[in-house]
Amino acid sequence: DVKVTQSSRYLVKRTGEKVFLECVQDMDHENMFWYRQDPGLGLRLIYFSYDVKMKEKGDIPEGYSVSREKKERFSLILESASTNQTSMYLCASRGPHRGTDTQYFGPGTRLTVL
Amino acid sequence: RKEVEQDPGPFNVPEGATVAFNCTYSNSASQSFFWYRQDCRKEPKLLMSVYSSGNEDGRFTAQLNRASQYISLLIRDSKLSDSATYLCVVNDNTNAGKSTFGDGTTLTVKP
Numbered sequence: 001d002v003k004v005t006q007s008s009r010y011l012v013k014r015t016g017e018k019v020f021l022e023c024v025q026d027m028d029h030e031n032m033f034w035y036r037q038d039p040g041l042g043l044r045l046i047y048f049s050y051d052v053k054m055k056e057k058g059d060i061p062e063g064y065s066v067s068r069e070k071k072e073r074f075s076l077i078l079e080s081a082s083t084n085q086t087s088m089y090l091c092a093s094r095g096p097h098r099g100t101d102t103q104y105f106g107p108g109t110r111l112t113v114l
Numbered sequence: 115r116k117e118v119e120q121d122p123g124p125f126n127v128p129e130g131a132t133v134a135f136n137c138t139y140s141n142s143a144s145q146s147f148f149w150y151r152q153d154c155r156k157e158p159k160l161l162m163s164v165y166s167s168g169n170e171d172g173r174f175t176a177q178l179n180r181a182s183q184y185i186s187l188l189i190r191d192s193k194l195s196d197s198a199t200y201l202c203v204v205n206d207n208t209n210a211g212k213s214t215f216g217d218g219t220t221l222t223v224k225p
Contacts, residue, residue, distance in 0.1 A: 033213070042217035043158070043201070058212070090157055102148060103203075103213060105157035 004106035019078040023091030032074035120216035137202030
């Protein structure tokens with residue numbers, strides 16, 4: 001069974017703080033993704049990575065950066081948190097076959113920026 | 115216009131009803147299609163893939179119409195436990211197969 005874990009379920013930070021969200025998967029998946037989910041806006045892709053040290057911008061990368069130093073770990077970084085980054089953050093991983101492999105999501109991190 | 119659009123919902127149906135959701139996509143190069151289910155305050159989980167020939171899994175039937183660029187999900191004999199948000203997902207044919215999610219359709223099945 002695929003397992004995707006995220007470092008925190010709930011996080012409260014102050015404006016201007018640097019925030020690290022960690023995601024780890026145990027299925028040796030090549031592809032990993034970071035999304036945020038907001039009411040009325042659905043799931044939006046922030047960044048994704050298709051290999052170690054590779055990253056691609058998604059639809060809303062502004063204010064975020066990512067790091068993928070090891071295959072199993074994909075980190076999302078908020079360099080200077082702002083209140084409009086309060087959201088649910090979901091990490092996902094997927095195998096190499098984009099046509100058939102599905103995404104497996106972690107439980108999510110609900111981040112509140114005060 | 116959004117890349118992936120779903121019925122706005124919400125759908126409120128009685129137990130035993132049949133309900134259908136539609137989803138349209140704008141990228142003709144889209145390669146693969148899925149329906150995910152998301153329960154309240156939980157992560158999305160795969161419900162079923164959608165194949166060109168259509169596919170069925172118990173009470174659930176998914177269909178794809180590439181010419182009209184839409185996919186559908188039919189739920190027969192609705193159960194209370196089917197209450198959730200259903201997300202339409204479309205993968206493109208880039209290297210990583212970026213996924214685009216619809217905003218979801220909320221279904222509430224009532225006794």
